[in-house]
Amino acid sequence: MFPKSPTKRALSSPTAMRNAKKPRLAAAAMAGARDVLGEGRWKAWPAPSQNLKAARVFMKECAELRLPTIIVPDKDADGLSSGLILYRTLRGLGLPPELIHVHFLAKGANVFSTSERARLEGLAKSIGGDSGMDDTPGEVRVIFVDQGSRGSPPLLQPILKEGRIIVQTMVIDHHQSDDFPEASQVLTACKSPPICTSSLLTYLMCYPLERTIPESCAWLALLGIFGDLGPNEINFGDVEGDWPVSEEMLRLRDTIKVVKKKALSDAVSLLNAPRRTPAFNVWSAWDVLLGADGPSMVTESSELRNLRSRINEEVERCSRAAPQFSKDGRVALLRIDSQYQVHPVVAIRWASRLKGKDLKMIMVVNPSHHPDPNLVSFSCRIPANLRKLPETAQPDLQRLLKEYGAKVDDGFLARVGGDYARGHKQATGGIIPGVEFELLVSQGMDVSTKAFSRFGEASVDGQKKIKDFFSKG
Numbered sequence: 001m002f003p004k005s006p007t008k009r010a011l012s013s014p015t016a017m018r019n020a021k022k023p024r025l026a027a028a029a030m031a032g033a034r035d036v037l038g039e040g041r042w043k044a045w046p047a048p049s050q051n052l053k054a055a056r057v058f059m060k061e062c063a064e065l066r067l068p069t070i071i072v073p074d075k076d077a078d079g080l081s082s083g084l085i086l087y088r089t090l091r092g093l094g095l096p097p098e099l100i101h102v103h104f105l106a107k108g109a110n111v112f113s114t115s116e117r118a119r120l121e122g123l124a125k126s127i128g129g130d131s132g133m134d135d136t137p138g139e140v141r142v143i144f145v146d147q148g149s150r151g152s153p154p155l156l157q158p159i160l161k162e163g164r165i166i167v168q169t170m171v172i173d174h175h176q177s178d179d180f181p182e183a184s185q186v187l188t189a190c191k192s193p194p195i196c197t198s199s200l201l202t203y204l205m206c207y208p209l210e211r212t213i214p215e216s217c218a219w220l221a222l223l224g225i226f227g228d229l230g231p232n233e234i235n236f237g238d239v240e241g242d243w244p245v246s247e248e249m250l251r252l253r254d255t256i257k258v259v260k261k262k263a264l265s266d267a268v269s270l271l272n273a274p275r276r277t278p279a280f281n282v283w284s285a286w287d288v289l290l291g292a293d294g295p296s297m298v299t300e301s302s303e304l305r306n307l308r309s310r311i312n313e314e315v316e317r318c319s320r321a322a323p324q325f326s327k328d329g330r331v332a333l334l335r336i337d338s339q340y341q342v343h344p345v346v347a348i349r350w351a352s353r354l355k356g357k358d359l360k361m362i363m364v365v366n367p368s369h370h371p372d373p374n375l376v377s378f379s380c381r382i383p384a385n386l387r388k389l390p391e392t393a394q395p396d397l398q399r400l401l402k403e404y405g406a407k408v409d410d411g412f413l414a415r416v417g418g419d420y421a422r423g424h425k426q427a428t429g430g431i432i433p434g435v436e437f438e439l440l441v442s443q444g445m446d447v448s449t450k451a452f453s454r455f456g457e458a459s460v461d462g463q464k465k466i467k468d469f470f471s472k473g
């Protein structure tokens with residue numbers, strides 16, 4: 001029996017090239033062997049094993065000690081599904097629903113912002129209750145999931161009482177970072193390639209904790225995977241691929257067969273709708289998800305469907321912006337103006353259309369999204385055709401942004417602060433003062449004010465020149 005011819009992805013990945021002789025394939029075929037997560041090649045996957053263990057202890061303690069627990073999930077499909085896996089696991093472990101609190105961040109805020117710390121502190125105090133003798137609040141647990149990572153002071157003050165920590169926090173994440181908040185327990189996938197989503201990390205962490213989780217939360221793990229990586233990034237069960245072929249991953253493969261890719265993709269775009277609207281009512285997505293036992297129950301929600309069609313109109317409108325190019329040809333900049341959070345979607349759209357010899361980054365800036373009128377939001381993506389390259393050969397946009405920032409002047413990177421170039425190497429962005437953004441555009445990237453100046457060198461959809469593209473409307 002000959003091994004199948006390797007897929008494009010397998011060929012292009014460094015791991016697959018290392019395994020060119022496919023000893024794994026032969027071994028798997030002979031023994032029906034499966035990868036075991038936490039062992040062998042997958043020793044530190046989806047995250048370092050000591051951190052996975054510690055996270056499981058954290059979860060069990062919440063339930064066994066009946067501690068009020070706050071889940072703070074990010075607002076997108078990956079964050080929401082991760083949050084619900086945590087919720088279901090805590091419930092399964094016996095923590096009553098009145099002790100589980102879900103908290104969403106305010107529009108434009110992140111977990112590191114002062115306003116959010118204050119809101120969370122208030123919530124922790126109100127649910128922690130009375131510890132007994134003095135005004136020290138009772139013990140509380142907080143789990144931050146999919147919120148992004150950076151070095152910071154404690155996300156919540158770990159109040160000490162008689163040698164006991166009253167507020168214990170855990171960060172579950174997959175965003176790239178070398179630094180983490182002080183005093184938090186951390187479970188991150190960001191140093192365990194291939195980097196999985198928060199939903200998959202959370203699922204694999206919770207998998208052995210309670211017997212119903214593997215079955216009941218598989219579709220939730222898939223929602224986050226489809227949301228962050230798209231429907232085709234993981235070839236479940238492919239022994240030649242980059243991802244493990246383990247019991248857990250095969251269960252996910254089987255779940256896709258039952259619930260169907262289309263329903264999962266549809267549910268993802270519906271769950272992502274509320275947070276893109278000016279009203280920013282993330283609760284409406286959470287409530288639908290909480291009541292669902294599969295993606296089709298999400299796709300039936302007329303509330304979410306209405307929000308999504310409004311957003312689609314907005315994406316259409318904003319996608320008509322014309323790109324400007326940096327002098328070095330590496331950046332295509334699009335300016336849009338919308339209260340909706342559509343800049344990432346417009347960036348993805350243009351990333352699938354634009355190609356250029358030197359083009360590395362599609363950047364979409366939107367000054368009207370953030371509640372603070374002095375701040376602009378922007379999203380950056382690599383051109384879709386470069387995604388075929390091995391990951392190490394793909395442009396590192398976080399580095400590129402820092403390089404342009406350093407060209408503005410010595411103080412730029414310090415002035416724009418921690419909300420600049422966060423996220424992932426191939427999908428990043430930021431929220432910075434508009435004044436600084438314009439310096440970045442003019443002095444850092446040297447973007448020509450003539451929108452069409454480099455049209456001859458970039459093409460849309462690989463064939464048509466941009467001029468033709470626009471003339472067709």
Ligand SMILES: [Mn+2]
Nearest residue numbers: 078146198228
């Ligand atoms: Mn995520």
